[in-house]
Amino acid sequence: xxxxxxxxxxxxxxxxxxxxxxxxxxxxxxxxxxxxxxxxxxxxxxxxxxxxxxxxxxxxxxxxxxxxxxxxxxxxxxxxxxxxxxxxxxxxxxxxxxxxxxxxxxxxxxxxxx
Amino acid sequence: xxxxxxxxxxxxxxxxxxxxxxxxxxxxxxxxxxxxxxxxxxxxxxxxxxxxxxxxxxxxxxxxxxxxxxxxxxxxxxxxxxxxxxxxxxxxxxxxxxxxxxxxxxxxxxxxxx
Numbered sequence: 001x002x003x004x005x006x007x008x009x010x011x012x013x014x015x016x017x018x019x020x021x022x023x024x025x026x027x028x029x030x031x032x033x034x035x036x037x038x039x040x041x042x043x044x045x046x047x048x049x050x051x052x053x054x055x056x057x058x059x060x061x062x063x064x065x066x067x068x069x070x071x072x073x074x075x076x077x078x079x080x081x082x083x084x085x086x087x088x089x090x091x092x093x094x095x096x097x098x099x100x101x102x103x104x105x106x107x108x109x110x111x112x113x114x
Numbered sequence: 115x116x117x118x119x120x121x122x123x124x125x126x127x128x129x130x131x132x133x134x135x136x137x138x139x140x141x142x143x144x145x146x147x148x149x150x151x152x153x154x155x156x157x158x159x160x161x162x163x164x165x166x167x168x169x170x171x172x173x174x175x176x177x178x179x180x181x182x183x184x185x186x187x188x189x190x191x192x193x194x195x196x197x198x199x200x201x202x203x204x205x206x207x208x209x210x211x212x213x214x215x216x217x218x219x220x221x222x223x224x225x226x227x228x
Binding site for chain 2: 044
């Protein structure tokens with residue numbers, strides 16, 4: 001199984017600022033996914049990050065608000081830009097489980113925007 | 115587009131008893147997987163069980179089993195001999211098509227009472 005770490009585990013930020021979340025995997029993977037989980041809600045896919053190409057964003061999410069980097073096959077970052085209280089959520093990264101159509105998830109980053 | 119519906123926002127069960135969580139889905143895909151994830155208060159997403167749509171036999175993992183009714187597009191999770199550590203949010207998820215994306219239901223919060 002893949003081991004995924006995320007930094008920071010939690011943060012409290014002021015509105016108007018930006019936060020970059022890191023996701024590190026212990027093995028090389030082609031795709032990485034970023035999800036948002038708003039308080040008391042389910043997980044919603046933000047974007048799919050492929051190494052060497054632009055991330056693919058889901059409807060309702062844009063690159064200016066959630067820029068993603070994927071510099072190599074084991075690492076990705078998600079930036080939440082110009083934050084507002086509505087961005088308070090848990091942000092999770094995940095990677096596919098090889099050949100099994102499931103995903104391993106990181107521990108998540110709990111973001112609170114004041 | 116795929117949809118996943120969980121109609122039970124909350125459920126409660128006594129320790130050692132059996133509980134069933136419901137999930138229905140809709141898809142036009144012929145090849146897909148259905149999954150149950152558990153999210154305890156630690157917020158780590160943990161895969162509980164998975165079912166390949168082409169398999170008629172219901173998946174079983176220790177105390178966890180599914181009742182997969184493909185024609186009815188129903189995928190329920192049965193937890194036998196419930197334990198206090200089973201207290202968590204349970205998400206039903208769909209995985210299919212070429213993208214490895216997961217589509218999540220809204221979740222069921224399960225409380226196991228001593």
